[in-house]
Amino acid sequence: xxxxxxxxxxxxxDGAGSAARPRxxxxxxxxxxxxxxxxxxxxxxxxxxxxxxxxxxxxxxAFPDHLLALPFADPAAAAAAMRGYAERRPLDAVVPVDxxxxxxxxxxxxxxxxxxxxxxxxxxxxxxxxxxxRLAEAGVPGxxxxxxxxxxxxxxxxxxxxxxxxxxPLVLSASRGVIRADDPPAFVAAVRxxxxxxxxxxxxxxxxxxxxxxxxxxxxxxxxxxxxLLEDGRLETLAIFDKPDPLDGPYFEETIYVTPSRLPAAxxxxxxxxxxxxxxxxxxxxxxxxxxLRWSAAGGPAVIEIAARSIGGLCSRTLAFGTGLTLEExxxxxxxxxxTGSLVRERRxxxxxxxxxxxxxxxxxxxxxxxxxxxxGIEDVTITMHKGQTxxxxxxxxxxxxxxxxxxxxxxxxxxxxxxAHRRLAFTIR
Amino acid sequence: MADVLDLKERVQHLIVTMxxxxxxxxxxxxxLVDVDDTRVYLEMGGGxxxxxxxxxxxxxxxxxxxxxxxxxxxxxxxxxxxxSGANPxxxxxx
Numbered sequence: 001x002x003x004x005x006x007x008x009x010x011x012x013x014d015g016a017g018s019a020a021r022p023r024x025x026x027x028x029x030x031x032x033x034x035x036x037x038x039x040x041x042x043x044x045x046x047x048x049x050x051x052x053x054x055x056x057x058x059x060x061x062a063f064p065d066h067l068l069a070l071p072f073a074d075p076a077a078a079a080a081a082m083r084g085y086a087e088r089r090p091l092d093a094v095v096p097v098d099x100x101x102x103x104x105x106x107x108x109x110x111x112x113x114x115x116x117x118x119x120x121x122x123x124x125x126x127x128x129x130x131x132x133x134r135l136a137e138a139g140v141p142g143x144x145x146x147x148x149x150x151x152x153x154x155x156x157x158x159x160x161x162x163x164x165x166x167x168x169p170l171v172l173s174a175s176r177g178v179i180r181a182d183d184p185p186a187f188v189a190a191v192r193x194x195x196x197x198x199x200x201x202x203x204x205x206x207x208x209x210x211x212x213x214x215x216x217x218x219x220x221x222x223x224x225x226x227x228x229l230l231e232d233g234r235l236e237t238l239a240i241f242d243k244p245d246p247l248d249g250p251y252f253e254e255t256i257y258v259t260p261s262r263l264p265a266a267x268x269x270x271x272x273x274x275x276x277x278x279x280x281x282x283x284x285x286x287x288x289x290x291x292x293l294r295w296s297a298a299g300g301p302a303v304i305e306i307a308a309r310s311i312g313g314l315c316s317r318t319l320a321f322g323t324g325l326t327l328e329e330x331x332x333x334x335x336x337x338x339x340t341g342s343l344v345r346e347r348r349x350x351x352x353x354x355x356x357x358x359x360x361x362x363x364x365x366x367x368x369x370x371x372x373x374x375x376x377g378i379e380d381v382t383i384t385m386h387k388g389q390t391x392x393x394x395x396x397x398x399x400x401x402x403x404x405x406x407x408x409x410x411x412x413x414x415x416x417x418x419x420x421a422h423r424r425l426a427f428t429i430r
Numbered sequence: 431m432a433d434v435l436d437l438k439e440r441v442q443h444l445i446v447t448m449x450x451x452x453x454x455x456x457x458x459x460x461x462l463v464d465v466d467d468t469r470v471y472l473e474m475g476g477g478x479x480x481x482x483x484x485x486x487x488x489x490x491x492x493x494x495x496x497x498x499x500x501x502x503x504x505x506x507x508x509x510x511x512x513x514s515g516a517n518p519x520x521x522x523x524x
Contacts, residue, residue, distance in 0.1 A: 028486060030520040036485040043489060051490050053483065055520075058453045059491030066490055383513040386480050389521070399521075402513070 022092040022336050023048040025082070025108070027101035029072065030055050033313050033384065034097040041328035047336070050091070052082075054100075065089060072100055073206070075107035075119070082108045093335035095287075099173050102126065102308045115337070117230075117308050121283035125308045128170045128214045131282065135303055138281030141274060142303045143216040150198070150211050154191040157215070158184035164218040166249065169194055170209035174312065176398040180218055180249025187215075197396055219304070221296030223247050224261055226275045227311050227319070227327070228289040229334060229343065235276040235289065238327070239319055239345050240268055244415055251394040256418055257315055258351040258411045267295055274301040284308055288331050314382060314403045318350040348407050351414035353422055355383075355401040357393040358429065363401070364388075365428040372424040377408040377417030381425070391429060401427060438465040440500045448499075449492055453478055456519040460492065469505040470496065480515020484508075 024047040028035050042049045050066050051057075057067040068085070070078040082091070094114055096105030102122045109116030124130045132145045143166075148157045161181070167190045169177040177197045179190040191213065197203060198210045225241040240261040243254065261268055275291045288310040294302045310316055316327040322342030333340045363385050372381045383402035385391055391401065406417040442462050450459050458478030463471040472492070478484050493506050512518075 028483075030483045032482060035482060039485045039489045049490060051486050053486065055483075057483065057486060057491060058455050058458070059449075059487060059495070062448065062452065063491060063494055066494065067486070385521075386513065386515045386518060388516050 021046060021048045023050060023089065024332065024336065025050045025052060025091050025094040027070070027072065027094065027096040027105050027108075028053050029098065029100045032098045032100070034310075034316075037314070037316055037326065037328045038095070038097045038332070041326055041332055044329060045332055045336070045338075047092075047332070050089075052078075070104065072104045075104040078104040079107040079111035083111045086112050093332070093337075095332060095335045096309065098309050098312065099126065099307060106308075115286050115335070117284050117286055121285070122308050124282045125284070125306055126171065127209050128168055128305065129209070129212065130170075131306065132214060132216070135278055135281050135306075138277065140278045140281050140303055141299075141301060143219050145214055145216045148191065148213045148215055150191070150195050150213065154188045155184070157191070158187035161187055161215055162217055163187075164249075166216045166218050166252075167191065167194060168214045168216065169198055169203075170212055170214055171206050172197070172203065172398070174398040175252040175254060175394055177395050178252045179395050180252075186250075193395065218249070219294040219296075219299070219302045220248075221294040221299060221302070222263070223292065223294050223304070224263065224271060225257060225311065226271060226289075226291040226293065228275065228279075228291070229330065229340075230279060230284055230286055230289055231334065233280065233285045235272070235279055236343055237272050237275075238321070238330075238343055240271060242411065253356050253394045254354055255356055256351060256353045256415060257311075257318065258349065258415050258418075259318065259345070260349060260411060262411050263295060267301070271295060271301045274303060275306070278303045278306050282306060287335065288327075313352075313354055313400065314384070315352045315354070317380075317403075317405055318352045318407075320346045320350075348409060349411040349414040351406045351408075351411070351418050353404040353418040355404060355422065355425070357391050357397060357399075357401055358427065360392050360397075361390070361429040362388060363391050363427065364430055365426075366401075367426040367428075368424040372404065372421035375417050375421045375424065377406045377413060378421045379405045379407055381405075381421060437468065437500060437502055438462070441465065441470055441496060441503065444495060444499050448495060452491075453487060456481070457517065458487075458519065463509055468502050469507060470503050471507045471509050474508065474510040474512075477517060477519035478515075479510055480512045480518035480521075482518065482520035484510070484512060484518075 052068040052070040056069040060067045096102045106119045106122035164182045177194045181187040223243045227239045229236045239259045241257040241259045245255045290307045292304040319327045406414045408414040456477040458476040461473045
């Protein structure tokens, strides 16, 4: 399926509600990139689609049974609200589309008796320290780690740390606030910088986990991402992505993902095995899984993070399965208990670049789009930030300028096309 | 062949009387660009253009309204250039 999805079209009849059709609840934060791909997939599957967001829809009054507002930050309240709803309108499946909704999704599913990850497992994926502890207890390979409270003396923590190390907030995504430190002064500076991020109102509102940092040993090696689907605890690997740009810090901005992986077959098998071990250790049972691991010939695979959701951003558009199913269609079909069909990815290589933000400022202009789209192998270039928007690079920021998508015969060609297209883009940021 | 003029007027009436008053709460508006037989082309502007929730508004809201009120409509095409939205109400993030 081509990566570009505009103009967006759908059959009007696809959106209809019907008692005869299964009813699916999608949990969609208002700020996620994942809305379009999940909504379009749901409509293609012909379900009676109910959407809950953290803010009320402008059209909620017209469709009070289909456009809901739920407090995602309070999973028990969200579950109670949906228990009442389901007494009137039973639900067949609930699918949280990204990190911000996985715990609420698990709580709702549990309240309604629907198949999903246990709440405790979902919670563990949302707190990097809890995750690290569970993985370590189960013997899953990963970096040595320690917790540092923000109210303790950072110089003392710096003196205890091993170098190089990586400091991380417990609750943020997209490498936001993740900083490498090679010595005590860099450690102290990183603590202060992350503390400032955690003090921002929208982050502080997260509450739990914003008073502590995770400090991990830096793990050298190539980084890969595994996209998988859990069925009764069994992991089906859908794709392994290489991340060919070195992620050595001091910040960890993700740029290029390419699949299939060019790691040796034995290394990929080890990555799959360790990811399955990690999912088991966390208690994950059902639905999508996105894992990030480091791999080196000397150390083998090491789990960096596991998330109980699918790949973020617009990156899922690199994936097509069987007869052309999207990742979102597979996720929704599984949640509904329908056969998912072939989970074999298409034969060709595919890649995506999350266009990095070169510096902070106001985005004034983007040039070179047509030239970038004309590069052989490029399927689409999508700019997701708008002109006039303040753009913030890592570690404070969490967004990308946009996405470039490629398909080619080999992973090397898919990667080269992304780099070529990116060179042709010019962003004016003042 | 549908009565395109009648269909266009009915969709336009729906936009003016029901859809735009609702999306105006977020600084948005919807414009009927064209009707081709039973296919309707819409453009979203203001706070809707580039909004992270635009697809929810369109697919789960506007589309349902049009289907309910003008059942002859078979396809709805969003021709909005969302990347050029200057003031989206919700900015997509990861």
